[in-house]
Amino acid sequence: MPETILALDGVVAVYGFSRVLQGVSLAVERGRVVALLGRNGAGKTTTLRSVMGLVAVPSGRIGFDGVELRGMPTFEIARLGIGYVPDDRRIFPDLSVERNLALAARHSPRGAGGYWNLDTVYGLFPPLSEYRTRKGSVLSGGEQKMLAIGRALMGNPKLLMLDEPSEGLSPLILRGLVAAIQKVGAEGMTILIADQNLKFARRLAGYAYIVENGIIRHHGAMAALMEDGETVRKYLAV
Ligand SMILES: Nc1ncnc2c1ncn2[C@@H]1O[C@H](COP(=O)(O)OP(=O)(O)OP(=O)(O)O)[C@@H](O)[C@H]1O
Ligand SMILES: [Mg+2]
Structure with a gap:
């Protein structure tokens, strides 16, 4: 039985009066590599930030390894075993x-x-x-x-969340990064990767979610998504 380690259920996230996530639901199973895909401004970063308690989440549930994260301070969330690599590296x-x-x-x-x-x-x-x-x-x-x-x-960590790891890297460096992340996954790490680069994400993740306008529009096996030209064109093609 696959075990869900991270589950978002109807997560709404706001920046001031701007409602950026409209009720995001997704699940990551232990030991799997999952991609969160979507164009610029779709809500990928905000989804990861909502898990880390870095953005206001007025409603929804965020379960991690049996604990509700919503309302918890960021340092405690990290301490529960989430390794977060933001897009600006820090x-x-x-x-x-x-x-x-x-x-x-x-x-x-x-x-x-x-x-x-x-x-x-x-x-x-x-x-x-x-x-x-x-x-x-x-x-x-x-x-x-x-x-x-x-x-x-x-x-x-029990879960590694990578925001836009492929951004700004040359093809050669990118190839090395793919190999490295594959090794981390092969060691048993659960990984959630937010990225808009489908060619990159498809080499890592077995399962994909697509977010657009703060809503999950599609989810399914990566292999099936690669066969689904219409969905790729609609939500991911630039
Ligand atoms: N601090 C902020 N204040 C107000 N609005 C914000 C803030 N950060 C992001 N947004 C808005 O929230 C929406 C989602 O942004 P988010 O950064 O989550 O998208 P993304 O999918 O990560 O995009 P990208 O591919 O550019 O990284 C966008 O419309 C963005 O303008
Ligand atoms: Mg982003």
Whole structure:
């Protein structure tokens, strides 16, 4: 029996008077990689932010591993075991790569003892190992992305949420990132990826949700979506 670890049910999210999510419902099963797709401004980032308690959610339910998250402060949500990598990465620019990683582990109660530690993160992202003494700020965009994902892994979360990991990366770097995320998934991590790049997401996720205007318009197996040209054209083609 697949077990649902994250379930959003009728989630409404607002920025001031602007209702951005109109009742989003979705489920992520433990151990699966799921994509949340949609065009610019569709509501992908807001969905992830609603899980993290970073946007007002006046109604709906957000269940994570048996706990209701709605109304909980962000640091507690993170502590329950959600690793969130925002689209703007948020690494410490003045600290070295290694300090960035070590701090992430120290600030997470689940950090120690899991599969992910300095060695396994360096194994996943060899450039980080090479640049371990460099400051975060001097890394390339792709390397900063690796560092941000590495930081999230150091906490050994139960769920990893990646916002727009493919954004702004060259095809070569992107290929490396796909391989790395595939490895993380193969280690058993549950992953929710918000991205508008279908070519990228299809290589990672077995299941896809499509959001448009703050509503889930489609969900189903990624393989079926790839056969469904009409849905892709309607909601994803640029
Ligand atoms: N801080 C904010 N205040 C007001 N409106 C916002 C704010 N952040 C986002 N929005 C609006 O909410 C809607 C959904 O935005 P969101 O960032 O969730 O989209 P997205 O699917 O992540 O898009 P993108 O592909 O550009 O990242 C958009 O109409 C956006 O203008
Ligand atoms: Mg976004």
